[in-house]
Amino acid sequence: MKKEFTCKVVSKKMLNPDTAYLTIKCPDIANEAVPGQFVNISCSLFLKRPFGIASVDKANGTFDIGVKVVGKGTVEIAAFEEGKEIEVLGPLGNGFTFDPSKNYILVAGGTGVFPINFASQHLREKGIPFKVVEGFRNASQVVLNEPDYVLCTDAGDIGIKGTCIAGLDTLDDEFVKNSVLCCVGPLPMMKACGNWATSKEIPSFVSMEQRMGCGIGICLVCVCKLKAEANGEEFKHVRCCKEGPVFPFEEVIF
Amino acid sequence: MSSINVKVGNVELKSPLILASGTCNFGHELSEYYDLSILGGLSSKGLTIKPRQGNEGCRVAETASGMLNSVGLQNPGVDYFIDNDLDYMRSLNTGVIVNAAGHSFEDYIAMVQKLNAHKDKIDALEINLSCPNVKAGCMTLGADPVQVKQIVSLMRKETDLPLWIKLTPNVTDIKAVALAAQEGGADAVVLINTLLGMVINIKTRRPVLHNNTGGYSGPAIKPIAIRMVAECSKVLDIPIIGCGGVMSYEDVIEFMIAGASAVEIGTGSLIHPTLPVKITNDLVRYTEENNIDLKDLTGTLELW
Known part of the structure; x- marks a missing residue:
């Protein structure tokens, strides 16, 4: 049977002034979750809020979420501190499936970096080749970036100036042709990335x-x-x- | 001896708690969280003759103590339901309530005819004369006592199955509509469906819901539902199923005191899928501690 969990926030850090990163203790979710799945988190408002799972630590029985402040619910959740007790439903939905014989191109826009971070963690552990392309509005919005990721910003104050498509175009053709593209981000970005994949005759998945x-x-x-x-x-x-x-x-x- | 068994007319239920239509689909999803056989029953997603994809765009808006939805009766159609979901609902070992909606008298009659052909698998038909999110039928029809009496009497001719009529609170005098349902031959009325509401995004100056309006549900509407159950209880001879904002066993008891023989829970399940388990356990404990038969509470309200 699936359960409703009461969990504790075990650590919290701010990635930038309006984005929190919470680590939550729940061994069941840590063990079951796959990249692309989400959890529903309670706050004082009527409905729970959904967050893509950003990472899991099976050994410690924890999972992470990123919380970008966009409204009353996320203001409250981003302010949760270590020790806060919360109600959690999850893992929910169907995530990405990964074929070990393929390469993966992970594309993240905005808060899409969180589920894409979990996907990259998973692929790294499985030894499946992957590239990450991240897109943000400007340097101040950049979170969870790694040196080997392709970084794009609309403002061009860091990384490639342009959308994720500009980043995708820098990828090696030999890598691309055996790839599957997985994209999480705003609708116009996912549509553009899906069309890019189609133009390269590779399959793609969007969240x-x-x-x-x-x-x-x-x-x-x-x-x-x-x-x-x-x-x-x-x-x-x-x-x-x-x-x-x-x-x-x-x-x-x- | 204490008990939580109740009866709605001739329909015996092992608990007063029924999952409300549109908040439990056909039971598959919530069965992953608990054994639905603890419930008095489950009312199916509102069905129509043809499949419906429902309304487009944003379909939910949150409020301080509830939510608005504008799903618009998305459902796979009654034929698909009969072929794919009805046996599953029957297998859950709980009361099988099938919720039927329509755009016209003909739709409702055709729905009752189709479902009546499977009456051995159905405990009651819940007739939706109250959905606020479709352009025709439902609430438009259900707000007019003359049409309510007509449509119920036409459906009555088509089936011996218990006919529970789910009514809209978006009327001036709920008693008149409930009495019309009774005069038409209803076996029970379900009070209440959602209240018509609107939430505006002040940045865009547009309604949050792309349907502009939606049906308001949740704890905020409970006092309205309680008042309507109490009012109708004084004038009806047929039983009432209460519905609106149930979040606790106290809420169930409040509805029963007001005059309900059974009580539906809807939005509560959306927030906490296993809330009906807690409420059921609490009701058992309450009846044991007070050594009462829960059904004896129905209609025990004393007005000032």
Whole structure:
């Protein structure tokens, strides 16, 4: 049976003035979670808030989330301190699946860096070759960047000036042609990255987001549009939280 | 002897707690969290004749003590449900309530006919005359006592299954609509569906919901539901199923005192999937500690 967990925040650091990084104790979630999955975290507001899992530490039974302040809920959650007790549901949704015979191109935009960080941790542990391309608005927004990542900023004050596409174009063709692209970020960015992958004739996966209610598939509010199967309909609505959040790019209607 | 068993007309339920339509789908997802056989029943996602993809864009808005939804009856259609989900619901060993919605009298009658053909697997039909998120039928129809009486009497001719009529609170006089349902031949009324509301994003000056309005649910609406149950309890001969903002066993008891024979929980499950387990355990403890039969509480309200 799945459970509702009461967990403790075991450490907290600020990555920049409006982005917190929390480590939360929950051995069940640490053991089960796969990259691309998310957790629902309680605060004093009515609904729980979803966060992509940023990393797991199975030995210590902890997982991490990144919290970018965007509204009342994230203001509160970003202010959680060590020892804070919270309710957590998870791991939720379907994450990425990785084929050991492939290379992976991980593309992160904005808060997409958190689930992409978990994907890179997983691929590193499995010894699967991968490259990471990160895109941010400007240098002050850059978080979880590593020296071997391809960094792009709209402002150009650090890294390549331009979108993630400019970063993707720097990748070696030989690496790209045996790759699968996994992308988490804003919709226009995921659409552009999916189209880039299609132009290179490689498969791609995107992680869809919509305002969420329950996170477990019973309220049907967080739907996105997929191309319908041959039943005469133009599209079908599927739940980001249950069938997703990760979908093959070619199935999504942006 | 203490007990939490209740009866809604002739329908015997092992607990007053029923999962409300639209907050439990067909039971698959919540079965991953607990054994649904502890419940009095489960009311299916609102079904329509044809599959519906529901409304587009943002479908949820949070408030201080509740939420608005504008799902718009996304469902796989009644035929798909009968072929794929009804047997599963029956296998859960709990009351099987099938929620049916429509755009017209013809839709509702066709729904009842289709479901009546599987009446051995269904404990009650819950007729949705109250969804606020579709353009026709449902709430529009359910706010008019004349049409409510007509549609219920037409459905009554099609089935012996218990007909529970889920009513909208978006009316001036709930008693008139509930009495119309009773006169049409309803076996029970379900009070209440969601309240019509709006939330505005002050930055964009647009409603948060792309449907502009949505159905308001959660603890904020409980006093309205309690008031409507209490009002209707005084004038109806048929049983009432209470619904609206249940988050605790005290809420269930409050609804029963107001006049409910059973109580639905909806938004509470969305926030805490296992909340019905806690409420059930608390109800058992409450009846044991007080040595009461829970159903004896129904309608024990004394007004000032």
